[in-house]
Amino acid sequence: MSPAVRAFRSFFRSGLRWKLSAAIAVVSALVALALSLVVHNAARVSMINSTRDVQDERVQSALRIYESTGRQVFGVRLDDPSLPRELRQYAAKGQRATYVQENAHGAPTVWAETPADEHKVLSLKSTFTDRYSVLVDLDQALVAGSLAVVGVGTALGVLIGGRMSRRLRKAATAARKVADGDTEVRVREAIGGRRVRDETDELARAVDAMADALQLRLEAERRVTADIAHELRTPLTGLVTATELLPPGRPAELVRDRVHALRTLVEDVLEVARLDGAAEQADLQEVALGEFVRRRVQALAPDAKVVVDDDALVQTDPRRLERILGNLLANAARHGRPLIEVVVDGPFVRVRDHGPGFPADLLREGPSRFRTGSSDRSGSGHGLGLTIATGQARVLGARLTFRNAAPEEGGGAVAQLLLPRG
Amino acid sequence: MAATHVLFVEDDDVIREATTLALERDGFRVTAAPDGLTGLDAFRGERPDLALLDVMVPGLDGVSLCRRIRDESTIPVIMLSARADSIDIVLGLEAGADDYVTKPFDGAVLVARMRAVLRRFRAASQADEDDGGALLSFGDIEIDPEGLEVTRGGERLALTPTEMRLLLEFAGAPGTVLSRDRLLERVWDYDWGGDTRVVDVHVQRLRAKVGQDRIETVRGFGYKLKA
Numbered sequence: 001m002s003p004a005v006r007a008f009r010s011f012f013r014s015g016l017r018w019k020l021s022a023a024i025a026v027v028s029a030l031v032a033l034a035l036s037l038v039v040h041n042a043a044r045v046s047m048i049n050s051t052r053d054v055q056d057e058r059v060q061s062a063l064r065i066y067e068s069t070g071r072q073v074f075g076v077r078l079d080d081p082s083l084p085r086e087l088r089q090y091a092a093k094g095q096r097a098t099y100v101q102e103n104a105h106g107a108p109t110v111w112a113e114t115p116a117d118e119h120k121v122l123s124l125k126s127t128f129t130d131r132y133s134v135l136v137d138l139d140q141a142l143v144a145g146s147l148a149v150v151g152v153g154t155a156l157g158v159l160i161g162g163r164m165s166r167r168l169r170k171a172a173t174a175a176r177k178v179a180d181g182d183t184e185v186r187v188r189e190a191i192g193g194r195r196v197r198d199e200t201d202e203l204a205r206a207v208d209a210m211a212d213a214l215q216l217r218l219e220a221e222r223r224v225t226a227d228i229a230h231e232l233r234t235p236l237t238g239l240v241t242a243t244e245l246l247p248p249g250r251p252a253e254l255v256r257d258r259v260h261a262l263r264t265l266v267e268d269v270l271e272v273a274r275l276d277g278a279a280e281q282a283d284l285q286e287v288a289l290g291e292f293v294r295r296r297v298q299a300l301a302p303d304a305k306v307v308v309d310d311d312a313l314v315q316t317d318p319r320r321l322e323r324i325l326g327n328l329l330a331n332a333a334r335h336g337r338p339l340i341e342v343v344v345d346g347p348f349v350r351v352r353d354h355g356p357g358f359p360a361d362l363l364r365e366g367p368s369r370f371r372t373g374s375s376d377r378s379g380s381g382h383g384l385g386l387t388i389a390t391g392q393a394r395v396l397g398a399r400l401t402f403r404n405a406a407p408e409e410g411g412g413a414v415a416q417l418l419l420p421r422g
Numbered sequence: 423m424a425a426t427h428v429l430f431v432e433d434d435d436v437i438r439e440a441t442t443l444a445l446e447r448d449g450f451r452v453t454a455a456p457d458g459l460t461g462l463d464a465f466r467g468e469r470p471d472l473a474l475l476d477v478m479v480p481g482l483d484g485v486s487l488c489r490r491i492r493d494e495s496t497i498p499v500i501m502l503s504a505r506a507d508s509i510d511i512v513l514g515l516e517a518g519a520d521d522y523v524t525k526p527f528d529g530a531v532l533v534a535r536m537r538a539v540l541r542r543f544r545a546a547s548q549a550d551e552d553d554g555g556a557l558l559s560f561g562d563i564e565i566d567p568e569g570l571e572v573t574r575g576g577e578r579l580a581l582t583p584t585e586m587r588l589l590l591e592f593a594g595a596p597g598t599v600l601s602r603d604r605l606l607e608r609v610w611d612y613d614w615g616g617d618t619r620v621v622d623v624h625v626q627r628l629r630a631k632v633g634q635d636r637i638e639t640v641r642g643f644g645y646k647l648k649a
Contacts, residue, residue, distance in 0.1 A: 233504060237526035238436030244444050244529040263526050283619065286642035295603055313642045318602075318618050 016165040021157030028153035032146030036139075043138055047131050048110065052098040055112035059124045060096070063114045066122060078116070080123045087113045091121040107132035167191045167200045171207065178211045187211070226273030232266050268384040275391030282317040282395050289314050289419070290344045296322050297342050301329040304340040312346045314419040320392045321419070324400070325351070327385040328415045336413055347419045354412040357404035366390065366402070386415075393417060425451040426540060429470035431461035431487065432502070433479045444529040450536075458482025465491055471543075472536060475519075477503040477510040485513045492518035496582045498539040502527065515623035520584040521610060522620070538611035543583040545570075558593050560649055563632050565593050574632060584609065585628050592637065592647035601644040621645075 062076040072078065083091075090097035091113050099111040106127075113123040174190035188204040236259075243259050246252035274280055290311035297306050300322075325342075328351040332340045336353025343350040367386035386402075393400035399418045405411055428450045432438040435456075442452045453468050455461035459481040465473065473491055477484040488499050501514035501522040511522050520539045523532050558565040562575045570586055572579045581589065587609045591600065606616035609624075625645055629637050638646050 233526065234434050235436070238434060238440055240526045241437060241440035241444055241529055245440060245447070267526075285618075285622075288642050291601070292603075 015161075016168065017158055017161035020161030020164075021154045024157035025150055025154040028150045029146070032149050036142040036146055039142060040135070040139060044135055047135065048100055048108070051110045051126075051131060052100070052112070055110050055124055055126060056096070056098050059112040059114050059122060062124065063116060063122050066116060072122075074124060075126075076122050076124045078120055078122060080121075080125070082125075083113060083121065083123050084111060087111055087123065088121070091115050164198075164200060167196070168203075171200065171204050175207055175211075178207075183211075183215055222273055222276050225269060226277075229266050229269040229273065233270070236263055236266055265384075268388060271388050272384055272391065275388065275395065280391075280395045282320060282397070284315050284317055286313055287316050287318055287321070288312075289347070289349065292318065292321070293325065293342060293344050293349060296325050297329065300326050301333060301340060303338060304329060304332075304342055306342045307344070309343060309345040311344065312419075312421065314347055314421060316396050316398070316419055320396055324389045324392050324396075324398075324417060325349070327389040328417075331385050331389075331415075332413065347421050349417040349419070350414055351417075352405065352412055352414045354410055356413075357411055358402050358413045362386070363402055363404065389415075396420070425449055426472060426536075427451045427453065427468065427470040428536070429461060429465055429468065429473045430454045431456075431458060431474070431479055431484065432476045433457060441529070441532075445533070448529075448533050456480075458484065458487045461487055462490055466494075470497065472497060472540060473499045474532075474536070475499060475501055475514075476525075477501055477514060485510065485517045488514055488517040488519050492582075496543075496580070498536075498543050498583065500532075500535055500539060511617070512619060512623060515620060516627070518582065518627070520582065522617075534611075539584065541611070542587045542609070545583070545587075560593070560596065560636065560647060561633070563636060565589065567593070572632070579631050581628075581631060584624060585631070588624055588628055589632065592645070596647045596649040599640045599643045599646045605644065 058074050059076060062072070062074045065071055065073050066076070084099055084101055087097055087099050094115050096114040097112070099113075101109040101111060103109060109125050109127050111123060111125045113121050116122045168191075170191045171187050174185050174187040177185045178187070187207045188201065191200060191204050239259055240263055243252070243256050246255065288311060290308035294306045294308065297304050329340065329342075332351055332353035332355070336355030339354055341350075341352045343352070367383070367390055390400050397420045401416050401418075403414050403416070405414050426449075428445060430438065430442060430445070430452050432441065432454070433456050438454050438456065442454050445452050453464050453470060455464050457480045461473075461475070461479070462482060464470070473488070475484040475487055479487075482490070484501060484503075488501065491497070491499060498521075499519045501511065501519045502525055503510045503514065503522055504525050514522055520542075521535050523535050558567060564573045566572070567590060572581055572586070572589065588605065591605060591608050602618040602621045603616075605621045606612040606618065610616055610620060625637055636648055638648055640646055
């Protein structure tokens with residue numbers, strides 16, 4: 001594909017505003033050109049015709065004067081050798097005629113001839129100059145007018161298209177916010193409410209209705225999940241306790257292991273439901289981050305290495321912070337490879353492993369429930385760990401981000417938590 | 423030594439039966455009650471050594487039952503609560519519970535928590551018989567670490583065994599900042615993963631008894647006793 005074609009294509013994929021104004025410009029230019037051509041030609045034809053009439057009358061009166069006095073007036077010539085061939089033919093037939101001789105440059109020459117006595121031909125020629133300059137002025141006016149029309153049209157296109165594209169852009173921004181979970185945003189309000197009633201307004205209303213419907217359905221689903229998990233909890237507690245009464249042995253071990261997994265899952269689902277419900281509140285206190293992380297990591301993952309580059313005092317909820325750390329470490333242990341490093345650097349806590357790193361979709365969209373941290377699903381995780389960590393970070397007013405270390409640094413997944421300072 | 427007698431109040435039949443069996447296997451004697459009022463009667467009639475109370479029980483709820491027990495006794499009380507109901511946990515601790523365990527719980531965890539709180543209690547009750555030793559004094563507070571008696575302005579303070587352990591921990595290092603984690607380790611026998619709110623609520627309760635400014639909060643680190 002040549003660069004020109006590519007530029008052309010990319011233009012047509014670009015903004016609505018420019019497409020609209022380009023279309024208006026092209027159409028108005030074509031209309032102005034056509035009109036100008038018609039006007040120019042009509043003016044020219046009418047001028048030439050009137051000039052022919054004048055020449056014809058002159059040559060007739062010159063003939064009368066010549067026949068009565070023998071004088072040649074008005075600059076008529078007898079048997080002009082430069083008389084055009086076409087006029088000679090008419091003269092030979094004894095007919096009076098006029099002729100317009102086009103010149104390559106400048107104004108045409110208008111001829112008139114009339115046969116005189118003794119097979120002589122009386123002719124008159126005149127250039128069209130003064131009249132022609134009127135035509136040039138007319139052309140200039142037409143060009144100026146056309147340019148003005150194109151300019152105003154394009155400007156109008158930019159204005160109208162700009163308004164529309166601005167509204168659509170605002171709508172897109174608002175829709176993106178809705179997609180990011182901001183349930184307060186209304187697309188219709190974002191584009192300026194009910195002031196304008198056009199298709200953009202219709203679109204905004206449709207998007208809002210869709211968002212509401214989805215929100216309701218999501219809410220219902222969330223409630224059902226939370227209710228189920230909640231209802232499961234009491235029988236599960238009985239099950240956990242009853243399992244411990246089983247006589248020791250491999251079967252009891254297997255049952256205990258699965259009951260433990262089930263219990264973790266139910267608790268995690270409940271936690272996610274609570275975090276989604278946005279009713280969670282942090283129990284804030286000041287925590288010396290270095291010491292806190294060192295102690296917790298020692299208990300949660302004794303093989304992990306803790307480095308405190310720069311200790312900081314942060315305002316946080318220690319139980320939630322512990323939960324985040326626990327889930328990040330569990331994720332690193334499950335999907336990454338040792339060594340797991342935890343670095344405290346001011347209000348930042350980084351958990352890094354040396355495994356294959358986070359999958360691309362997690363980096364792109366953030367963690368989502370029931371997607372494991374690694375693309376092979378052989379692992380035992382159910383994918384709620386990072387969702388919970390992100391949700392808890394939100395409750396803490398902290399930011400949890402995920403990235404992969406560059407291959408030259410040894411690769412691996414890096415989760416970084418930024419806590420608000422104390 | 424006679425088996426430790428546990429009062430267990432829980433409304434779910436399966437949990438009640440299974441936990442009773444598990445505790446009995448671990449050598450406890452268990453009196454189980456399905457609701458708060460039955461539990462209160464059992465407490466008064468049977469004089470158990472320890473109470474294990476579910477927060478959500480019909481009749482008299484766990485927190486109120488805990489408060490009633492505290493009015494009459496300093497026996498160890500452990501609350502059982504779902505992890506989500508964090509407000510219940512704080513209410514239970516404020517009502518005088520020594521510790522809590524979240525549901526669904528491991529029998530082993532529950533027994534470990536029970537043994538830890540019983541150790542504190544036994545240490546306190548045994549010391550009662552053995553009098554004498556140097557008195558520690560901090561302002562108007564006097565502590566007899568051997569006899570485990572605390573007086574404020576000459577008046578004897580009724581401290582629960584956990585509050586007593588906590589105060590002794592502070593008295594052992596006056597003026598030193600003790601972190602919540604360290605207190606959890608030393609007073610509650612948590613190796614890790616304890617809830618620091620247990621410490622915070624107990625410090626509040628202790629302050630109410632020994633004087634608000636006797637124990638100072640050091641932001642970001644923990645608490646210290648003012649000498």
